[in-house]
Amino acid sequence: MNHKGKASVMAGNEEINAAREQINHLDESIVRLLVQRFQTAALIGQIKDRDNLPVLDNSREQVVLNRVRTLDPDSHNGDYIENVYREILKNSRAYQHALIKANNN
């Protein structure tokens, strides 16, 4: 078994469960905000489709990536935040492309 005592393992489990409960709440907020972000990007996608502009705007994406890094004062988190945002931007474009395709069919 574990080199720690039973009571200590049980306390550890409770701590993990409490922190996971917190993560569940945070995920609810994150998903709610992500949906809002996707919807706002979809609005931009509609305008781009109407005006025959490409969905991808590299210079704007660079601004977003630099900006979100500065939103967290802890510079150690910068790379993680940027990685997450690269995925968000990729999916934001995919979402816009899917909606534009559906609207043009």
Ligand SMILES: C=C(O[C@@H]1C=C(C(=O)O)C=C[C@H]1O)C(=O)O
């Ligand atoms: C939403 C836009 O479309 C794309 C997605 C972006 C985003 O999700 O922030 C940024 C630039 C574009 O590549 C935009 O141009 O602002």
